Amino acid sequence: MLCLQNYIIFSAFMLRFGMLFVYCADTDHITVQNNVSQLGQQRLFKPQQHRYYGSVLELLLDYAYSSRVIINEENAESLLEAGDMLEFQDIRDACAEFLEKNLHPSNCLGMLLLSDAHQCTQLFQLSWSMCLSNFPAICKTEEFLQLPKDMLVQLLAHEELETEDERLVYESALNWVNYDLERRHCHLPELLRTVRLALLPAIFLMENVSTEELIIAQAKSKELVDEAIRCKLRILQNDGVVNSPCARPRKTSHALFLLGGPTFMCDKLYLVDQKAKEIIPKADIPSPRKEFSACAIGCKVYVTGGRGSENGVSKDVWVYDTLHEEWSKAAPMLIARFGHGSAELRHCLYVVGGHTAATGCLPASPSVSLKQVEQFDPVANKWSMVAPLREGVSNAAVVSVKLKLFAFGGTSVAHDKLPKVQCYDPSENRWAVPASCPQPWRYTAAAVLGNQIFVMGGDTEFSACSAYKFSSETYQWTKVGDVTAKRMSCQAVASGNKLYVVGGYFGTQRCKTLDCYDPTLDAWNSITTVPYSLIPTAFVSTWKHLPA
Template sequence: MSVSVHENRKSRTSTGSMNISLFHKPSHPDSVLTHLNTLRKQCMFTDVTLWAGDRSFPCHRAVLAACSRYFEAMFSGGLRESLDNEVNFRDSVHPEVLELLLDFAYSSRVIINEENAESLLEAGDMLQFHDIRDAAAEFLEKNLHLSNCLGMMLLSDAHQCKQLYELSWRMCLVHFEALRDTEDFYGLNKDKLLNLILSDELEIEDEHIVFNAVMRWVRYDLDGRRDDLPELLGGIRLALLPSECLIEAVACEELVMSDKRSRQIVEEAMQCKKKILQNDGVVTSPCARPRKAGHTLLILGGQTFMCDKIYQVDHKAKEIIPKSVLPSPRKEFSACAIGCKVYVTGGRGSENGVSKDVWIYDTVHEEWSKGAPMLIARFGHGSAELENWLYVVGGHTAIAGIFPASPSVSLKQVERYDPLTNKWTMMAPLRDGVSNAAVVSAKLKLFVFGGTTIHRDKASKVQCYDPLENRWAIAAECPQPWRYTAAAVLGSQIFIMGGDTEFTAASAYRFDCETNQWSRVGDMTSKRMSCHAVASGNKLYVVGGYFGTQRCKTLDCYDPTSDSWNSITTVPYSLIPTAFVSTWKHLPA
């Protein structure tokens, strides 16, 4: 057919109307790939040969470049390989693994199994077959268990597989005691071991287990690891050991006492322990900070929304038992734990007056004392501990001259309490004033989620405070406007749950405070507005709240490794929870 014939046909058939038809053959991509694969196997039109070990693989540059940014850059970037007819990976990629990657490139299919998954992940990451890397990581997530979790943690960390890393990391924290005698454990480098023992989420209640694990790890390669001992000792909560154990097992350990830095660490732990047991001031040393698995969960509440008691959650008996009576009953307050003490701030008393009061409960000696009053009377605020300071954020105060107290607009003011000096200081104000917001600390910053704005609307922003700069910034938008939610922290993940609408009341989300990204997690077992949440070990606990006329009567637990909720126990009918904290347990004498 000549050009003129086609032009004549165009002019003859054109009517000026849009008489068109789209032809689409869905099987065309598969058909093309199948034929390209046939051409590859027959070495037809191939223009590059890949070598792995002693095997060669003739390929088409265009196909490789279309599947992998690695090959696209190699063939188009002026590198030597862009001109050569061969690319030799030598022993950096196993021939069988390279063959699987090429089969995927030419067929969009690959079989992943236990024998090849790790190698496919490594090669997929190296050669930037990211779909293969992610598929292999997903396969390994489903096949994660005690015998491979340490290896998976190292593998996923090296190849930026965040979900696999998070799951394997948590499994290592949960099963540290079982893993400490394995070859994979002894093969850890110092930094990874230090990260594990430094974690508050390490599920160990007997710190002697951690000490023994560290000593065995050092002795496994004594000449190469002796100098690592002081830094590792600093990651152990030595002040949590019983005095007898601290003296006999630690202070008499030759490896420890033969090193000056190690001796100093042990002596500091002994002083910390003595100080806590004698109630001699505030102890903030890391060696005395219990891990979350060794925390006590305390519920503050009463028969009405007026809180007058503290209750303790007994995990083993699955009971909630009365612990202490609040000296001054109140509602709409905030509670936060620092070390062995619970700080109850502000709120409204029995006559509805707004309070500046600060009541402090010492869980070791079971005593109440009064702290310096806040600078601003407030209720409906949030509080959180950050670097052993207590921050109080937002809320309402009373409009001057009106009694009973009428709430002001939501506050921007933030103040900080120093337990050592018993003094309050005003800090940088919030970007947007809020009340009834979820306030937590994570990764050395404060985060405020949602709340009620000065216009009485639901807030939709995540406000973040950097204490080094004394400055607030907007970190992200919430998935939806929120108030009356609860928040709790596991590592760099902040979990937000509940709310005051039909759509938010049962929902739960995870916020990564390092990337400021949101993801949805499993819904709670019931709808909850004004619920309260804490983290303990590697799990989250939620209590209280209501929706409509229905009170939530269960203490529920969320396991992030299985993304599932279950009820732990029933809250006594006479108890309406108004705050929930996780505080240090009694230290062994």
């Protein structure tokens, strides 16, 4: 119960912020209403009422006197709300940190709504990641059905939403609409656009979706389903090569492939079975090579350049079709290169930097690091030059995110480690240097989760075990949990809402584990052991076979 002295003190405090403070002794509830002009300013606030238990405000008063407060599972949420409302920002932040440490699949949806309402950025990001990772569980809760429409759309549309069956996304959207049908039926077309309708089994699409009364009754919804049916037919006729948004698999519907061999000369492609925790040989590479680059576009793996011997640098491009399990050749690159990077952007393949034909008196002497960047159009089977790098690099980590290419570090023209981030904008056809690296980097790996680029490994004692994330929006770096072992020349890829890293070595020690990073826990763990006879030299994520 709130004593009279504290009531008077708190009332005075509330009036300072233009708030009305009313205490009910019978229920031990306090109503805080912000409805008066603040500090004499001529602007009125929309009345908002917030109710708290007196015990919560007692804790805030104790904190005001002593600068101490005990946060526990019973009071953390109420303290966060009251602290934010009454401008105890340090209390709000401390409660958010406590809730971050106690985040769990059973409470992540509630924490998402709480953190969104009170601008707790870190708690929101962690809750969001956990919601994506645990969608099959959270979509069955009452809280899910009460989500605001805009937040639901963002969740269902997300590339990293973890679900093996797109039917679950469709049914969740329909359940949300039916929860308040009168008010929500108008949102059905927007929700249907978040569902990969063409990835639903054909029978389910025809017998369940196309006959759903809510869909039949709305012209826009029916139009979306009809288009998905046409897209499904094209998928079945064209072996899955369709670029429509309704047919694009989520990242959890991707397959992971390793390229490697018993030496650094790569001669085989392997499938990584994440569930069975196995690495399964799939196909021999037609032309064994080393220091090549590999990248996936849709259901295909593109292997570019590399060296087949100490003297031979290749322009060749080999393509592995994961649907038909066969290799074919694409048009050769314009420049023979090795030690380069590659990434997919807008359904095109880009190769960045590297070295070209060996020079000098020794057969192994490479050229200076290249500035040249090439773009490959798989539909036209044609290569073209685009704007060159600001600084030539080899052995850089290259990825794409937010419709841009990023190249991290690498070996410069002067054979130094380049401590820069280079960024290519295809709409302007130019490279910029938006940021520096936390340290000089080369022989690193990079992979993308959402808007964040994770960079790990390297060729120094410190960088080999470190990992960072880079925001593609703010260009800011954040240190994350160290990898489990020192890794130089490791390979990384994202799948679902997690990162996977494999291979690499440091000194004479080879790293023999396939490790997984969970961003919600900021922790790495080993998934399986790589066979001793396999040295991974590339790691890619492709679309899985599309369901019939």
